[in-house]
Amino acid sequence: MLMLGRxxxxxxxxxxxxxVLRAVREAYLCHQQGLTAVPHSVFLRFPDDDRNRIIALPAYLGGEDPVAGVKWIASFPANIETDLPRANAVMILNSVRTGEPEALVEAATISARRTAASAALAAATLAAGTPDTGVTLFGCGVINGEVLRFLRTTLPGLTAVTVFDLDAGRARSFAEASAARYPTLTVEVAESAAAALRAHRLVSLATTAGTPHLDAAYCPPGTLVLHLSLRDxxxxxxxxxTNIVDDADHVCRASTSLHLAEQEVGHRDFVTASLGSLLSGAPYRRPDDGLTVFSPFGLGILDLAVARLVRRRAADQGVGTTLADF
Structure with missing residues (x-):
């Protein structure tokens, strides 16, 4: 058993x-080809507590180097008020031959990076006719910090960033840290949600919202919203x-915005395509009018893909602790 800490x-x-981007892309393509098994996530909630939860995401990712396992991730939003991580996670990787556990890996980092890589991959795949050079990051936490990291790879022409958070101090700190880390970017703090949504035609939503709260009418025509938090x-x-998803069966549940839309109209005809189908098809150009929304539930196969990469690189670098008699 290989053990790796944060x-x-x-x-x-x-x-x-x-x-990481290649691993996430390959996972989506495997899913599109039917080479995966992704049971529905299990949500553990607590009596008289509608904010905190722990989620189990079991999955199997096939292909040339198949892997199976489960991510166990806790989300406690109030942690950020005491400088604790909102999300804490662990992954177990099992042998697909014997079922034996082969690796125990800290997974909050993996989870954040696979989420951000998914968003950045979608931003590149759902490109506009005129390349995006600016992005609005709505929610100034770990996830949008990672989104910015990966967008700089998939959108090399990115030059401007606008940030917004209900906590103005957090937004300022995030902007200062981002400007220091990426000196070539101009980073500004929006004074309101409306101003943030108007700033650019690429928006990443990574909040802790439990119910819809945004008026997308402020978005310019042709905007792509990376709807990572799913309930905004x-x-x-x-x-x-125009709605692009990772998997309609997964994203239309657990009171996501798409789930609420499905309940309202009684069907899923509003879902246009999956990201995997677009990655495996002809190049896609997003509409110049209206809104395009990418809503990824966050499939467990993405965690497996990045965890497999972590395990491989750890072995190559001699990193980690091996427990022989687990």
Whole structure:
């Protein structure tokens, strides 16, 4: 059993952004080809507590180097008020031959990077006729920090960033840190949600919202919304948009905005395509009018793809602790 902690996972993923993007892309293509098994996630909630949850995401990812396992991820939004991570996670990787556990890996880093890589891959795949040079990051936490990291790889022409958070201090700190980390980017803080949505035709939503709260009417025509937090947009906005998902069966549940839209109209005809189908087909150009929304539930196969990469790089670098008698 190989055991890797948070610092070790970050160490082996250093300078591996392009490899992470390739791993996520390959996972989507495997899913499109039917080479995966992705049971529905299991949500553990607590009595009299509608904010905190722990989610189990079991999955199997086939292909040339098949892998199976499960991610167990806790989301406690109030943690950020005491400088604790909102998300804490662990992954177990099992042998697909014997079922034996082969690796125990800290997975909050993996989860954040696979989410961000998915968003950045979607931004490149759902490109506009005029390349996006600016992005609005709505929610100034770990996820959007990673989104910016990966967007710089998939959108090399990116020059401007606008950030917004309900906590103005957090937004300012995020902007300062981003400007220091990426000196070639102009980073500004929006004074309101409306101003943030108007700023660019690429928007990444990574909030802790439990119910819809945004009016997408402020978005310019041709905007792509990376709807990572899944519950920000109203059903009316979803129904009026071009909707790209990772997997309709997964994203239309658990009171996501798409789930609410499905309940309202009684069907899923508003879902245009999956990202995997677009990756395996002809180049796609997003509409110049209206809104395009990418809503990824976050499939467990993406965690497996990045965890497999982590395990491989850790073995190559001699990183981690091996427990022989687990």
């Amino acid at each position: 610092a070790q996972v970050r160490e082996v993923l250093e300078d591996a952004d392009e490899e 947009l109203s059903p009316a906005t979803v129904l009026a948009s």
